[in-house]
Amino acid sequence: MSATAERVTAPFGTRAVPVTSRQHHGPYIVLGCADTAGPRPAAGQFYMLMTTRWGGGQDERPFLPRAFSVLRAPAATSELQFLVQDVGPGTNRLAELEPGDELSLLGPLGNGFAAPREGRRPLLVGGGVGIAPLAIWQDQLEREAAVVLGFRDSYHAAGARLLHQVRVGTEDGSQGHHGLVTELLEDELDLDSHVQVYACGPPAMLEAVRLTCAVREIPAQLALESGMACGFGACFGCVVATKHGYLRLCVDGPVLDARSLDTVVFAGGGH
Amino acid sequence: MSATAERVTAPFGTRAVPVTSRQHHGPYIVLGCADTAGPRPAAGQFYMLMTTRWGGGQDERPFLPRAFSVLRAPAATSELQFLVQDVGPGTNRLAELEPGDELSLLGPLGNGFAAPREGRRPLLVGGGVGIAPLAIWQDQLEREAAVVLGFRDSYHAAGARLLHQVRVGTEDGSQGHHGLVTELLEDELDLDSHVQVYACGPPAMLEAVRLTCAVREIPAQLALESGMACGFGACFGCVVATKHGYLRLCVDGPVLDARSLDTVVFAGGGH
Amino acid sequence: MSVHFCGIELAHPIINASGTFDAIAARRAFGDQLAEQFPFAAFVSKTVTLAPRQGNPPPRLWELPGGLMNSIGLPNRGLAGYLVKDLPELATLPVPLIVNVMGFSRDEVAQLVRAFAERDEVAALELNVSCPNVETGLVMGADPREVAWLLETVRPLTDKPLIVKLTPNASDVPAVARAAEQAGASALSLINTIRGMALDPLTRAPWLGGLTGGVSGPAVRAAALAQVSSVCEAVQIPVVGMGGVASGSHARDLLAVGAALVAVGTESFRNPAAGTQIAAELELRPLPAGFRSEGTPSGGAKRSDLPGPG
Amino acid sequence: MSVHFCGIELAHPIINASGTFDAIAARRAFGDQLAEQFPFAAFVSKTVTLAPRQGNPPPRLWELPGGLMNSIGLPNRGLAGYLVKDLPELATLPVPLIVNVMGFSRDEVAQLVRAFAERDEVAALELNVSCPNVETGLVMGADPREVAWLLETVRPLTDKPLIVKLTPNASDVPAVARAAEQAGASALSLINTIRGMALDPLTRAPWLGGLTGGVSGPAVRAAALAQVSSVCEAVQIPVVGMGGVASGSHARDLLAVGAALVAVGTESFRNPAAGTQIAAELELRPLPAGFRSEGTPSGGAKRSDLPGPG
Ligand SMILES: Cc1cc2nc3c(=O)[nH]c(=O)nc-3n(C[C@H](O)[C@H](O)[C@H](O)COP(=O)(O)OP(=O)(O)OC[C@H]3O[C@@H](n4cnc5c(N)ncnc54)[C@H](O)[C@@H]3O)c2cc1C
Numbered sequence A, B: 001m002s003a004t005a006e007r008v009t010a011p012f013g014t015r016a017v018p019v020t021s022r023q024h025h026g027p028y029i030v031l032g033c034a035d036t037a038g039p040r041p042a043a044g045q046f047y048m049l050m051t052t053r054w055g056g057g058q059d060e061r062p063f064l065p066r067a068f069s070v071l072r073a074p075a076a077t078s079e080l081q082f083l084v085q086d087v088g089p090g091t092n093r094l095a096e097l098e099p100g101d102e103l104s105l106l107g108p109l110g111n112g113f114a115a116p117r118e119g120r121r122p123l124l125v126g127g128g129v130g131i132a133p134l135a136i137w138q139d140q141l142e143r144e145a146a147v148v149l150g151f152r153d154s155y156h157a158a159g160a161r162l163l164h165q166v167r168v169g170t171e172d173g174s175q176g177h178h179g180l181v182t183e184l185l186e187d188e189l190d191l192d193s194h195v196q197v198y199a200c201g202p203p204a205m206l207e208a209v210r211l212t213c214a215v216r217e218i219p220a221q222l223a224l225e226s227g228m229a230c231g232f233g234a235c236f237g238c239v240v241a242t243k244h245g246y247l248r249l250c251v252d253g254p255v256l257d258a259r260s261l262d263t264v265v266f267a268g269g270g271h
Numbered sequence C, D: 001m002s003v004h005f006c007g008i009e010l011a012h013p014i015i016n017a018s019g020t021f022d023a024i025a026a027r028r029a030f031g032d033q034l035a036e037q038f039p040f041a042a043f044v045s046k047t048v049t050l051a052p053r054q055g056n057p058p059p060r061l062w063e064l065p066g067g068l069m070n071s072i073g074l075p076n077r078g079l080a081g082y083l084v085k086d087l088p089e090l091a092t093l094p095v096p097l098i099v100n101v102m103g104f105s106r107d108e109v110a111q112l113v114r115a116f117a118e119r120d121e122v123a124a125l126e127l128n129v130s131c132p133n134v135e136t137g138l139v140m141g142a143d144p145r146e147v148a149w150l151l152e153t154v155r156p157l158t159d160k161p162l163i164v165k166l167t168p169n170a171s172d173v174p175a176v177a178r179a180a181e182q183a184g185a186s187a188l189s190l191i192n193t194i195r196g197m198a199l200d201p202l203t204r205a206p207w208l209g210g211l212t213g214g215v216s217g218p219a220v221r222a223a224a225l226a227q228v229s230s231v232c233e234a235v236q237i238p239v240v241g242m243g244g245v246a247s248g249s250h251a252r253d254l255l256a257v258g259a260a261l262v263a264v265g266t267e268s269f270r271n272p273a274a275g276t277q278i279a280a281e282l283e284l285r286p287l288p289a290g291f292r293s294e295g296t297p298s299g300g301a302k303r304s305d306l307p308g309p310g
């Protein structure tokens, strides 16, 4: 079902790493840490993150770790970068981290993106915080990729800086194309349809991308989200409905071949 | 049963106040805050304290507020000072507070100390963090008080700075008298027995004080501790055994007349 | 958002959980402000028994992740002392008074109900049935027959509303609820505390003086919502929902599954004004469309045939 | 600190709770390190049913204060698929294998037990009885007669140890435990999850695809300790204690009230190596004096006659 064999196995057990950097890009925070004990992840893989001071937030949460795609993992370094949007008690905690603080992580987990097939040109489609896995993928792709990203407004569009040669769209028109990123996608496909689409973003956007690619018969790999408790296949909580039945997104995803899905639905607990 | 009518009523409901100062005295931390909405407390009264970020510590605690005697409440100011010894998840949180942070408090609660009877000279006996209520009492007493304080060692004895004209004893002899504070108490009583004793400290020390005063027929007011959930008489959890049955320490104490006790036992959840 | 409950008009749907707020002690701590800013729409007093009780030896409290375990042991002055000392002072509160009673036999409960039946200060009675019946050894509230048997005895003794407070430590709480309804209960309230235990980390001997205790607070919220929901599906009489309510949203959840009133317990320990705050939060966020005024979901929630967890 | 359990020798007393660790998926995530650093002294597989199950629709998870509520719905390949696909791979684990099975009738359970009885790869069977018996509509694990009836059917079918996993959602768990012991259970395990519910904060409709779910983690620790303690007092056969164990101290509590083994569930979601860590913490702090080797307190803890909470 998974689009790919790109899976780097994780060291067994959570490990503590020091936070080394913290930058703001509009509403998003980029956390850097030094993961000397871990391997270099594949693009599209994710980590389960916790802080040492987990819990005690709204409704006495968070309790469980939270899943985050790796934003960047510069080769020949031990650095890992994550993109965090503060939407609730878990991301609250992570968004507070400063250099020198401790971050507890498990990973890399899940399946990453697979290389384009049949010499197709990679086309990256991202929405909001969903741009994270596309940044590391752009870093790793040999071939020049076209990138279209959608945001709510120019404030959120600050996240576009994290990739290069980007066409941006905003829902309120305050920056770049006025409208949805899927309109930019259609554009790109009109120019050149011999592409392989890689998409990550809110469920509604992914569903639009899936539909467009299905109609035009263009291969697409979608990085999905769902509520997760463990991240390594232990709880069976993160399933998404596919043509092959329920799949655990943490071990059979998060990257899925668009053709394995009848539709993209929000599976709860993501954002 | 209570030794006194010294009770200042509290505003209804917890209120948030800014932390204004933070000092270290050996292992103890003195937290200052500006309680503009509250009244000036009586010596011996206490407050229930929480931080905005409560919980998430060892065993997912703390959950309930924690009780703290007021250390100092300078007249004609809105300042309140508390003495905090970090012994567990709740005091962990409080010990981390910095000026500008928010402190949530309820109080003043309970009964304070009563003035000396029959022109007796006040004699303050304290052990460890139990010195807190004695400091504000020394401030409020018209009459010059004798003060004897006991600590584990010279590091802890740094707390003695918080009162004046103090005779200090340490268990390891590293500062002042080598031995227990109750030996200093005996000393003082030999010099002058027309005193009224005010004591606060660990249960074993309070029991020794109670016994000594009982034998010599000297009136003593003891500030006790017990595990508390609410601090205002709602839960019936903080009872201590007295000659008159179980009393709720939060509303009928924390200051009790030594004569109302057969013995001082640790009632759990204090320290 | 004033509400009617068993013929009693209340300013809002938030009341206190029995044994978690002592209005008399609170007046000593907070003075007249307590009456001026009383946080609950009705006051439920702590369980009264026939004979006075000292309660359990300390320690009586153990803090849990998001909760509290207590083994207070129902200390109270006993019926006679309550009538003389507590009732007159509680009668001066600005809200209706609900008296919670418990007996260790049907006869004891009957004596308690009779005594309060004739007191105009008392708006309603809550029966705490989370204790064993000495006649049978069975926990009254855990067995449908026991509850029916009890109500057949005490229902005829008063016209006042009788609220039966159910225990959550039972295999089939809805069955107990139906038995209570059929035997004439005016309303039901749940959940009482969930049985728990803790050991002293140093000695590994039981921490609580009562050896075991009752768990309350956020830790029981999900279990409480499930039980309140099942009971609301099982009966027509009004239900007082409680268990871990710490915000308007938690109260809203209980109303949404059908509760008529919501009781706040442990959260009052964190803030005595919690009731006021929760009622205010409720006002701000009315129920979404699709709920009947009683708050039962207009659909969906009956698919109880689905496989369980795990 | 190797221990013997039903004739099986284990390196330490920490095993996993069924359904909270998938060794096959974990091998995909962690590679060979999983086998090298396997965190448990025995591996308990997720519940296997006769027919394959998809499980409940998502969402299946709801986070609680210090806990988790799940409505996974027991997805599994079914007996045939398990025997062909899972069993061979699980047989390569470095620790003994305990297979957890569930049937919706005595006959289903009998078929499952028979199938595993002849498999040498299987060291023991755990019977998940937290589901209704379609023949009677009663939850097998909540009723002493149901459990006895079930064991009379399946006990004769195998010499392997039969561990009966009790449900905590019952009025009298010790009674069920005694019934299981008398009917030939080799051991007992508890607690399974506590029934709970949550609503979507936006729509107030049930959040979980299964409508209700099962609560686990620290939020159930106190309830688990109380039930394990009562069951250990009620039976002589070994007991596997579980519920909210997140540290060596929590495991020590369960051993102190008489558990022979301790199972770790939800904590593995926070750290897959939790079992290793907890076992190591146990080694460091042996039981204080005053405990028999089985760990039952040498005195005190029987005063169960004391009044309850509140
Ligand atoms: C594979 C993967 C990769 C991801 N990558 C990123 C990333 O790169 N950057 C990023 O910012 N985010 C990422 N996410 C999303 C991130 O994991 C969530 O935003 C995070 O878990 C939110 O946690 P929270 O505690 O902050 O908010 P929550 O309160 O958990 O809110 C998140 C959603 O959970 C639901 N919810 C509310 N209460 C509860 C409850 N009690 N129990 C369960 N659900 C509840 C609500 O629908 C809410 O919208 C990723 C998720 C996955 C699965």
Ligand SMILES: Cc1cc2nc3c(=O)[nH]c(=O)nc-3n(C[C@H](O)[C@H](O)[C@H](O)COP(=O)(O)OP(=O)(O)OC[C@H]3O[C@@H](n4cnc5c(N)ncnc54)[C@H](O)[C@@H]3O)c2cc1C
Residues within 6 Å of the ligand: B046, B062, B066, B067, B068, B069, B070, B082, B083, B084, B085, B086, B087, B088, B089, B090, B091, B092, B129, B132, B133, B224, B225, B226, B227, B228, B254, B268, B269, B270, B271, C061, C062, C063, C064
């Ligand atoms: C009236 C009064 C005045 C006080 N004044 C002061 C003061 O001025 N300064 C000061 O530093 N302290 C004071 N204390 C003591 C202070 O309240 C405690 O130190 C504090 O509550 C400890 O909380 P904690 O979370 O840090 O530690 P805890 O973990 O609560 O440890 C405190 C004790 O609680 C027990 N314990 C451990 N786990 C649990 C559990 N899960 N549930 C219940 N009990 C448990 C243990 O015996 C431990 O020794 C006062 C107490 C009272 C009652």
Ligand SMILES: Cc1cc2nc3c(=O)[nH]c(=O)nc-3n(C[C@H](O)[C@H](O)[C@H](O)COP(=O)(O)O)c2cc1C
Residues within 6 Å of the ligand: A235, A236, C309, C310, D017, D018, D019, D020, D046, D047, D068, D070, D072, D074, D100, D128, D165, D190, D191, D192, D193, D215, D216, D217, D218, D220, D242, D243, D244, D245, D263, D264, D265, D266, D267
């Ligand atoms: C996600 C999840 C899935 C579970 N699946 C099963 C199962 O398949 N069979 C079973 O007997 N118990 C199952 N359980 C219950 C656990 O085995 C255990 O009894 C319970 O979680 C209490 O332990 P804990 O608090 O350490 O998690 C499951 C628990 C969780 C959290």
Ligand SMILES: Cc1cc2nc3c(=O)[nH]c(=O)nc-3n(C[C@H](O)[C@H](O)[C@H](O)COP(=O)(O)O)c2cc1C
Residues within 6 Å of the ligand: B235, B236, B237, C017, C018, C019, C020, C046, C047, C068, C070, C072, C074, C100, C128, C165, C190, C191, C192, C193, C215, C216, C217, C218, C220, C242, C243, C244, C245, C263, C264, C265, C266, C267, D309, D310
């Ligand atoms: C300290 C304490 C004392 C209690 N005393 C009583 C009581 O006397 N009678 C009673 O019926 N319930 C009593 N309860 C149970 C509460 O009324 C309520 O049912 C339970 O605490 C759940 O609500 P909560 O989670 O909001 O606290 C008590 C609860 C606590 C925490």
Ligand code: FES
Residues within 6 Å of the ligand: A227, A228, A229, A230, A231, A232, A233, A234, A235, A236, A237, A238, A239, A248, A249, A250, A251
């Ligand atoms: S998150 Fe637990 S199985 Fe996927």
Ligand code: FES
Residues within 6 Å of the ligand: B227, B228, B229, B230, B231, B232, B233, B234, B235, B236, B237, B238, B239, B248, B249, B250, B251
């Ligand atoms: S602390 Fe609750 S009654 Fe004293």
